[in-house]
Amino acid sequence: MDGLRQRVEHFLEQRNLVTEVLGALEAKTGVEKRYLAAGAVTLLSLYLLFGYGASLLCNLIGFVYPAYASIKAIESPSKDDDTVWLTYWVVYALFGLAEFFSDLLLSWFPFYYVGKVGPARAGTAVERMGLGDSWEALGPESPEDTRRWGM
Secondary structure (H helix, E strand, O other), rough: OHHOOOOOOOHHHOOOOHHHHHHHHHHHHHHHHHHHHHHHHHHHHHHHHHHHOOOHOOOOOHHHHHHHHHHHHHHHHOOHHHHHHHHHHHHHHHHHHHHHHHHHHOOOOOOOOHHHHHHHHHHHHHHHHHOOHHHHHHOOOHHHHHHHHHO
């Protein structure tokens, strides 16, 4: 648990869009960034568990930014990022196909959408948002972990 706490603290010390927004909120409210971040993650998780339209929110998290990052990857000269995003879209399509055939069954599992968003998808989105080294504070610790997680 201390390792995760240290990685989160390191992430919150980085300078990026997320920490700038959290810093502005901290200045206005007087609440520490780590509590604001924990509250945001908790609210998102609770909404995915009990909120109306959790499927839509889950699919937006998994589609909007990855689509943008995929276009940027295609335009870049490197082929490594293309492979990463192709792998992401194959996994995303498999989830979509599984959902199509098992929608009635999956609707009875309240934790399905939280699990679908999960750490790998959230990590991929954070990494691709231009937070760069900040994701290393939270993400896999080796290149093998990155490949195994599909990032």
